[in-house]
Amino acid sequence: MHGGGLPASRIIALMNQKGGVGKTTTAVNLAAGIALQGRRCLLIDLDPQAHATLHLGVQPDGERPTIYDLLLEPRLPIEETVVAARPNLDLIPAETNLAGVETELAGAPDRLTRLRSAVERAADPWEFILIDCPPSLGLLTLNGLAVAREVFIPMQAQFLALHGVGKLMETVAMVGRQVNPRLAVTGVVLCVHDSTTTHAREVVDDLDAFFEQSRQSEVAWRSARVYRPAIRRNIKLAECPSFGKTIFEYAPWCPGGIDYRKLSEVIVSEWDTLRARRAGPESDPAATPPPPTPKVVTTPAARTNPAPSA
Numbered sequence: 001m002h003g004g005g006l007p008a009s010r011i012i013a014l015m016n017q018k019g020g021v022g023k024t025t026t027a028v029n030l031a032a033g034i035a036l037q038g039r040r041c042l043l044i045d046l047d048p049q050a051h052a053t054l055h056l057g058v059q060p061d062g063e064r065p066t067i068y069d070l071l072l073e074p075r076l077p078i079e080e081t082v083v084a085a086r087p088n089l090d091l092i093p094a095e096t097n098l099a100g101v102e103t104e105l106a107g108a109p110d111r112l113t114r115l116r117s118a119v120e121r122a123a124d125p126w127e128f129i130l131i132d133c134p135p136s137l138g139l140l141t142l143n144g145l146a147v148a149r150e151v152f153i154p155m156q157a158q159f160l161a162l163h164g165v166g167k168l169m170e171t172v173a174m175v176g177r178q179v180n181p182r183l184a185v186t187g188v189v190l191c192v193h194d195s196t197t198t199h200a201r202e203v204v205d206d207l208d209a210f211f212e213q214s215r216q217s218e219v220a221w222r223s224a225r226v227y228r229p230a231i232r233r234n235i236k237l238a239e240c241p242s243f244g245k246t247i248f249e250y251a252p253w254c255p256g257g258i259d260y261r262k263l264s265e266v267i268v269s270e271w272d273t274l275r276a277r278r279a280g281p282e283s284d285p286a287a288t289p290p291p292p293t294p295k296v297v298t299t300p301a302a303r304t305n306p307a308p309s310a
């Protein structure tokens, strides 16, 4: 899967050590949007909060193995942990016991690559694999980064989030390098977005400029871009998890449904384009720069006075 040429699956970790930024909402609804396009997708819930599992309305029964067992038992076939959550959408669920993995695997030399080995053992690989990471940089997130080829960073377009983006990229790169030298940050997904404020627009401009300036360097985020559309703030997205439904089941034509549908189409069509170009280093999503953004302004760190909101 990590050999030369184009990998068999597009494996994306949704990661941001900051909590409550939209990782799970994005992981679940992107995975559902990809599956609705008829593509085989696996969602891995790597968070002991088990929010992705709950969001899909899956309740582990205590009998069936979960991600916890997959990490603890190196010979367990991944298929035994997979729940067919929706057509084309498989889930490896989590339970709160996942929090114990950190301690239980402390002495295992292969503790960082348990998930990667499990995915590589899959008899029939999924075309897309999305990994919902917890808001921390511990063993669970490291397992996610070891198997992922790409990292998407869900965040909100606020000054503080922007100010930290360079630091965040460095952290992801540093953590990623420990376990996976080929890992690349390929995208930022703007969540809970309010495009009507001047402030949000300026932050997005600055983010575009930040990534544009990174293109020529060797950093792990040189091919990253701010994905469009941004996901608008929409209460339906906050409501649907409590019904165990995706946004497409709960309120498909609300702004949240429209935005996640479009974004999932972008993710699929990018992959199709890369596949059409066939193997070769330039056809790897992690190595392909996105189209240039028109404006180069300043780095996020250079802005010291946040612009007032409209």
Ligand SMILES: Nc1ncnc2c1ncn2[C@@H]1O[C@H](COP(=O)(O)OP(=O)(O)OP(=O)(O)O)[C@@H](O)[C@H]1O
Pocket: 018, 019, 020, 021, 022, 023, 024, 025, 026, 047, 049, 051, 133, 134, 135, 191, 192, 193, 231, 232, 233, 234, 235, 237, 238, 239, 241, 256
């Ligand atoms: N676009 C949106 N509009 C409104 N509410 C949203 C939107 N996206 C996410 N939310 C809500 O914001 C809260 C945090 O989102 P979410 O759980 O996806 O974040 P997270 O990064 O996974 O959090 P954690 O770090 O705890 O895992 C949730 O209540 C979610 O329903």
Ligand SMILES: [Mg+2]
Pocket: 023, 024, 025, 047, 051, 132, 133, 134
């Ligand atoms: Mg979450």
